[in-house]
Amino acid sequence: MSNTHSYGPSCLLAQENTTDEEAIPKLHTGWFYSSPLPIDDPLSAAPPTGSESLRHPSRPFSPLDNSTIEKAWLECEHGKEAAEIPVGVARLHVVQLPKLLMSPIYWSPVHDIAAVIRGTWFYRDTLLPIEPTVANQLEVGYQELHPWSQTWNDEVNSAIEVGAAGEEKITHVLWPPEAKKGKQRQVGMHNTDPKYAAKHFYREAAMEGSLNSEPAAESNISTRKYATSHVIYVDTRAAFILKPTLQPSEYFGRRPLQEIKRGRTVGIPVIRGFSWKTWDKLNPSKKTKPATKAEEQAPRTGVAEAAKLDICKACRPSEERPEVKDLVLVIHGIGQKLSERVEAFHFTHAINSFRRAVNVELNSKVLKTVLRDGLSGIMVLPVNWRSSLSFEEGGPMEEGDKGHGDFSLRDITPLTIPAVRSLISDVMLDIPFYMSHHKPKMIEAVISEANRVYRLWTQNNPKFHEGGGRVHLIAHSLGSAMAMEVLSKQPVDVPCLSLQGHLNRSCFDFKTTNLFFAGSPAGFFLLLDKANLVPRKGLKKIGAEDDHDERVTQDAGKLGCLAVDNIYNIIAANDPIAYRLNSTVDTRYSLTLKDARVPSSTVGIFASLGNAIKSVTPGVVAPSELPIGQVAKTPMNARLPSQVEMAVHDFTREELAEKKFMLLNDNGQIDWFLSSGGGPLEFQYWDMLGAHSSYWKNPDFLRMVVIEIGRRPGKHYALPNMIAVKKPGHR
Known part of the structure; x- marks a missing residue:
């Protein structure tokens, strides 16, 4: 496919010229948005904490988005009051018309609502849109003077011959005097309110969305930009705004039009x-090679309509990519209440960065050797369940409680050390809340938010189900305990989703394929309930042979019997909140397994696959202990057990335990440890402060998630370096 634009009739970047003297030349609008992040750049940094979108640079929408938004905008002229247009590479944002605001689709806005601008006139040297009020005044003069006509061209040439006096006559006052508003002020061209301008002067009106809920005050002479300026229209497209000291003057001998015709500015x-x-010439791409490849690898969604357009190939790269088949929903843990006051702690920012890192990882040549054919991208979306919850009411009031005091957490919190108490309230109290009567409320919030995001996803990607789309969960901290609670009751066969029905609050609307726990206390909650991790009966897992064996499986309803194909429990070395899960399956068997380490992304994990990159074997030696470039040797077979050991060994029990592990995870184990920095300078008690929140930035965790989701499913396709290894003396 050619990436060169044709600029012909089928190209969205083409310009059209009119030959009709009387007809107003077609206006090629440019749609821009004011945002801290370019929505088409998968390597964008996290947005700053500022909340005023208009302070951010204006960025153009892609040619395809520009065309789609303009079409929807013009349809509003014919009675369509509102529209929402998905935009961006991955269709994660939506433009609201006629509000002219852009906001995220799948999560609550976090200082990322952006004002949208419909540009009609532009600064020549940057091609950025002129302020709508000024642009509309330029358009008024343009339509009044007809500078596209031969008549106007003759007047310009005549003015140059006459001199300064002639040039004075063809200049146009940008802002008419207040006393002479006349008809111009009745057509709404001075007003940037979308509905008002749309009604009177729709197709040529420049517009800009506002983040302020209050209506703007009527513009006056003191607040107008270029309030005392005049305009000279040179030809069909070009014009010059002149301040008083540059305007034509016979008295001072100023002849700006003559200078302009000589090529001067x-x-x-x-x-x-x-x-x-012109934009491409003024703004050449500054993206690095990884950024360009990452954008190419970014999941493309909602492109069915684009495929129907008769446009050049360079304008429509998105529909060339298959629909996304893997959706990852990420459930946060404790501490998100703090993000309402401290922006840097917001979970959404972390997941947006994580999603961009996934796009980069998918582009790795090494990974492509183990990822399944046809993998069209991985979409990662946050599940912000905590933002809509409040526990300040202290719980429901029972009939017998009416004689007791009605108080909240705020009432019982002393005023001393407010910063520390506020930190504890926003972060640590989520755990005792979960262990109280608030637990059902929190579980319902997780289910509702996950289903809301999933429902929006299926609405925007209707082919997800038809193409065999899979859903995976990453649950962090307390979120893993709640995910375990939900999936323990989740039915094996999920009812068909009805987009018109009420939001399901009892179970997930989707089947979960892979479940990743990060920094999980799930093992502790299983201990409290005296429960075990048990494979779910009848899951129909690919490659499974014993999923109906009642000796190793159970039905829904028991805590720890999860309706998932694979469970991964990833533990940062110094994370004080994370607990193991291997022992919750079978304590004795888990003691025979070596501690598995997540293979290092810097050392590599594919030595067994043609030595694409160097690798280490989990449990044999820590990646940090292996020099880069050295291949770990295959461990020697352990000594054979003696006849006495053989006589007392319970092989039947061990066989059943091994079957359980294989049903719970294709690799035959559940726990993996992330390598810490190690070395003599490591201080565990200092490292633990950031260990619990470090998963999203850990490259080893990222790569493991991408590989396990992206590889072919089934135990027969498990990577050798991920498979469980037994300790010496055990077989």
Whole structure:
């Protein structure tokens, strides 16, 4: 496929010229958004904490998005009051018309609501849109003077011959005097309210969304930009805004039009209509090679309509990529209440960065050797269940409690050390809340938010089910305990999703394929309930042979009997909240397994696959102990057990335990440890402060998630370096 734009009739970047003297030339609008992040850049950094979108640079939508938004905007002229247009590479944001605001689709806005601008006139040297009020005044003069006509061209040439006096006559006052508003002020061109301007002067009106809920005050002479300026329209597209000291003057002998015709720049040069060809020249791509490849690998969604458009190939790369088949929902743990006051702690920012890192990882040549054919991308979305919950009411009031005091957490909190108490309330109290009568409320919040996000996803990607789309969960901290609670009651066969029905609050609307625990206290909650991790009966897991064996499986309803194909429990070495899960399956068998380490992304994990990169074997030696570039040797077979050991060994019990582990995870184990920094300078008690929140930035964790989701399913396709290894003396 050619990446070169044709700029012809089928190209969205093309310009059209009119030959009709009387007809107003077609206006090529340019749609921009004011945002801290370019929505088409998968390597964008996390947004700053500022909340005023208009302070951020204006960025153009892609040619395809620009065309789609403009089409929807013009349809509003014919009675369609509102529309929502998905935009961006992965269709994660939506433009609201006629509000002219852009917001995320799948999560609550976190200072990332952006004002949208419909540009009509642009600064020539940057091609950024001119302020709508000024652009509309330029358009008024343009339509009044007809600078596209031969008549106007003759007047310009005549003015140059006459001199300064002639140039004075063809200048146009940008802002008409207050006493002479006349008809111009009745057509709404001075008003940037979308509905008002749309009604009177729709197709040529420049517009801009506002983040302020209160209506803007009527513009006046003191707040207008270029309030005392005049305009000279040179030709069909070009014009110059002149301040008083640059305007034509016979008295001072100023002749700006003559200078302009000689190729000099006088005043502020502006042009009518947006040109993608010019934009590409003024703003050449600064993306690095990894960024470009990551954007190519970014999941493309919601492109069915784009495929129907008769446009050049360079304008529509998105529909060339298959629909996303793997959706990852990430459930956060404790501490998200703190993010309402401290922006840096917001879970959404972490997951947005994690999603961008996934795009980069998928582009790795090494990983492509083990990822399954047809993997079209992995979409990662946050499940912000905590934001809608409040426990300040202290719980439901029972009939017998009416004689007792009605108080909340705020009432019983002393005023001393407020910063520390507030930190504890926002972070640590989620755990005791979960262990109280609030638990059902929290579980319901997780289910509702996950189903809400999933429902939106299926609405925007209707082919997800038809193409065999899979859903995976990553649950962090307390979120893992809640995910375990939900999936223990989750039915094996999920009812068909009805997008018109009420939001399901009792179970997930999807089947979970892979479940990743990160920094999980799930083992502790299983201990409290005296429960075990047990494979679910009848899951129909690929490659499973014993999923109906009642000796190793159970039905829904028992805590720890999860409706998932694979469970992964990833533990940061110094994370004080994380607990093991291997022992909750079978204590004796788990003692025979070596501690498995997540293979290092810097050392590599594919030595067994043609030595694509160097690797280590989990449990044999820590990745940090193996020099980079050295291949770990296959461990020697342990000595054979003696006849006495053989006589007392319970092989039947061990066989059943091994079957359980294989049903719970294709690799025959559940726990993996992330390597710490190690070395003599490591201080565990200092490292533990950040260990619990470090998973999203850990490259080893990232790579493991991508590989286990992206590889072919089934135990026969488990990577050798991920398979469980037994300690010496055990077989």
